Amino acid sequence: MKRKIIAIDMDNVMADVTSQLSGWYYDRTGILVTEEQMAGKNEIAAFPDSGLVRSFLYEPGFFLGLKVMKDSQQVLSEMNKVHDIFIVSAAMEFPNSLPEKYQWLQLHFPFLGWQQFVFCGSKTVIRADYLIDDHLKNLDFFDGNRILFTAPHNQLVKGYTRVNNWLEVADMLL
Amino acid sequence: MKRKIIAIDMDNVMADVTSQLSGWYYDRTGILVTEEQMAGKNEIAAFPDSGLVRSFLYEPGFFLGLKVMKDSQQVLSEMNKVHDIFIVSAAMEFPNSLPEKYQWLQLHFPFLGWQQFVFCGSKTVIRADYLIDDHLKNLDFFDGNRILFTAPHNQLVKGYTRVNNWLEVADMLL
Secondary structure (H helix, E strand, C coil), X not given: CCCCEEEECCECCCEEHHHHHHHHHHHXXXXXXXXXXXXXXXXXXXXXXXXXXXXXXXXXXXXXXXEECCCHHHHHHHHHHHCEEEEEECCCCCCXXXXXXXXXXXXXXXXXXXXXXXXXXXXXXXXXXXXXXXXXXXXXXXXXXXXXXXXXXXXXXXXXXXXXXXXXXXXXXC | CCCCEEXXXXXXXXXXXXXXXXXXXXXXXXXXXXXXXHCCCCCCCCCCCHHHHHHHCCCCCCCCCCEECCCHHHHHHHHHHHCEEEEEECCCCCCCHHHHHHHHHHHHCCCCCHHHXXXXXXXXXECCCEEEECCHHHHCCCCCEEEEECCHHHCCCCCCEEECCHHHXXXXXX
């Protein structure tokens, strides 16, 4: 495969937002919302008290504490050798997340440089050959190859090229 | 003119970095470096003690305290009604600048929304019809119409479509 420009979303693609939302929700309310219950639902609206869940996104430490998605480090490390990788996160809605996302990337993906980070409000302004993202609102306005990364909220979506995990990303792009 | 996607640089286009560098330098050293002396030189290397000048960029308050470039608010306010405006700043080299740049935009350009902000390391990943920027390193990799915004360091550059101030931007794009 020739060298490509590949834009990669952070939340729910590199960083496991879903498990942290449900973990924090359980810690605060004692109510467990499973991934099965979240299937096809908006990430926030899937919880009984969506206001509480939304407040998590503004709490210091939320983004810095996210777990790394399985196999993403190894696969991205290899992809970074043969493609031009850009990490493109719609981080502007949560300005407190900007320094945390930067630190998180440096901590867990030290082989990436700051030259490869893009924090934006809208991804309509991004030019690349591929975009890997869990949100249709980002993929639908993208000009290149659109790859839907499976998350509970998009499980029922059809009609997109889909990857379920990072090993499938490797199969496609390495 | 039809609606266009216009990407706009912050430093030395919307925010007056040059005057703050020379002002801070004068306050700390008593040495005045004029815009004439900076002509054609790298913004940092134009000062006798370039290490000191570089350290300013890491000081809290540097980016938040920048003056707004003359006429930029009025012209951008009008442009924002008829074009799709994105503010694209290569902010990643200075991570402490991220929250300050966000606050600065909200303070001085309240008619812009966070959906229009892009903080990146490299602008090679930006897709737009126009890019207004003072740096060739950004313009040269851009796919659309390149507009060089005059700054002391680029005064000797030839061969680019150039604007010297925001009234000239208005003439071109309004």
